[in-house]
Amino acid sequence: MGAPPTLTKDGYEMHMGTNHLGHALLLKLLKPVLDKTPDARAVHLSSAGFRHVGPAGIEFDTLKSAKSETALPYRYAQSKLACLLYAREASKRYPNFKNIAINPGEVQTELFTREAGDDLMKHLQEHVASKLAIPISEGVKNHLWATTSPDINNGEFYEPVGKTGGLEGHGLDDEMAKKLWGWTEEQLKDQAL
Incomplete structure (x- = not known):
């Protein structure tokens, strides 16, 4: 997360490509197995x-840019x-297995400090979050x-632990979830192993 604005090798904003599209592709590839597996789930x-998105939520027209004008958080x-909206929508579209989203909580990681990036975020991670966050x-x-x-x-969202x-x-935006689903399907339509 501490990386400066950049794109994935496929041309997506790095956070969206890594945190959402990569996971959505994995789910798409695993779906045939999950459909046949008793009590299967995708977490x-x-x-x-x-909760800290801008007023528009997901800005679909910027997902193929480095978003250098958009602050890292x-x-x-x-x-x-x-990730959250995709899980909620997957719970409706994939009825043979469960889809839930989780928040791991404030965890002591090197999320902001391991790469060059936002100095304010690094400072907050090293001096504030490290004192408030829980160990891995x-x-x-x-x-x-x-x-x-x-x-x-x-389709539920769980805070630590199981709440x-x-x-x-x-x-809670079901329309945005549907739009995200359509956008994601379009992006992944030619992807395969």
Whole structure:
């Protein structure tokens, strides 16, 4: 996340390409197996950061640009909103297995500090977040719960650990979820292993 504005090798804004399109392609490729597997589920990694998108939510006309005019937190937030909305829409379109989205919580990672990028974000990560965030050993608990719990609800968004009720704003936008689904399908139509 700390990377400066850049594109994937396929020409997508880096956060959207990595956090959303890569995962959507994997789900598309795994779908035939998931359809046949009892109690299968796809756990989509979102973030509380989805709440920090701009007023438009996902800016579809900018997803094939480095978005250098857009602040790093907004680029990240937009990709995490995409993960959340895609999980919600997949839960409707893929009825043979469950799709949920999770927020791992504020986890002590090197998300902002390992690459050149936004100095303010690096400072906040090193001096503020490092004191408030939980260790990785705690941060994986929502992932583990989501992959093993018999108590998940299809299409739900789970905060740590296994708590619902965190959806708000654009996270509830069914029309944006449908638009994202269509856009994603169009982008991935020629992709295969």
